[in-house]
Amino acid sequence: MDNKLIKNIVGQFRDIQEQELWLDENFKKKIGNISEKLAFVRPLPELHSVAELISHILVWRKESILKLKGLKSTLTMESPENWLTNDELKKKGWEELKSEFYQSQKDLIEIIENETDNFLDKEYTDGFKFKYLLEGLIHHDLYHLGQIGIVVKYLNLKNKSS
Template sequence: MNMKNQLKLANRFREVILNGTWIANTNFKDQLENLDYKIATAKFQNLNTISILAQHIHYYIKGITSVLLGGDLEIRDKFSFDFPPVESQQQWDNFLSHFWKDSEEFAKLIETLPDDKLNTDFVEEKYGTYIRNIDGMIEHSYYHLGQIVLIRKMIENQN
């Protein structure tokens, strides 16, 4: 891979979170930016809330960012859905502001990854390579974006 490929990866990540429409015809920012926190936190049957799903993706972005910055992998799957409740529009808007900022930081870190790093082990061999984890983050984000779109439609059609 060359740096051009890091840019492609970073832009694929930006597409799902910040600005793309190519794969899903939407992205996280498009779905969440002007969303009333009452819809974001509304429970639909036994599904996760939109808020929880967005925070779940943010949790992984923050965790992988820590590693890209030279830190340890401190996130754990078992905690990836545990967040305090969002109880106001201000809290929701503050979360989204961090989500967009942290997503852009993550994308910029991908862009600057050295070529030789992409195919090395991400923290430990069992986690696969850096490129596999970045691709996984993108795919994981699309998976939950689809859920968010469907949950939002179900909630909005219920009212």
Template structure:
């Protein structure tokens, strides 16, 4: 039975590049962002759009690793793997960031297509929560940080 996994996949698709109920999808927000816009920082303590996109990608990789039962893969909070510092970008580097985010989206949809809803009750290796919590957390994480990117974009447009 895959009903719940299919629901999660639908939500992931809507949040990333579909019709998200909360507002523009991540892809809608990122459309039209130039490298100069992506590194805009309204204050020294605020993450810019590029950093937020890399952060989303890194945590999507974490989810992918855990979905394949990796015990050893981890991200230490507030480390370089969690938050990269990006102060300047070339066109090519910005495109690479966008491509990496897109690739993790495709990998997540593909990986979710291979798991059953029964796995959602299993504990995530190395964590105190199950896959249901991990996947819903990823959805909330995406919506939260996409909202931050939307606010930064509004400051620029």
């Protein structure tokens, strides 16, 4: 079975979530020690909280999982669930949000890990292949991992000055 590309993609998802990366960061390391109290704090009005960012990543992972399963997906940039508020997210709680976030990566990997590389060339919608979707999801995760790093730095500075 030819699945070198799939294995590479799965490896990247695992690396971003919990393995040692060359950039010395991953989601477990970055959000693992964030308290319930700090998770919902916007260090500046223009910056999202860690919880808002994790929720945003999660909603796009769930949307991608629907596409990978061949199911209809309806999320858009304008969808309210794209950026839930801290008040909405507090109802769920930080631990539950993290749990869903970590599970989404496992679910995603479970769907693709036994596929051949030919799967990547299949279109999930006109003109868009699964390879594009999965690579975009990796980029999206890394982009927001960086944002979380900035938010955490601001939170730490804010706490030191208090």
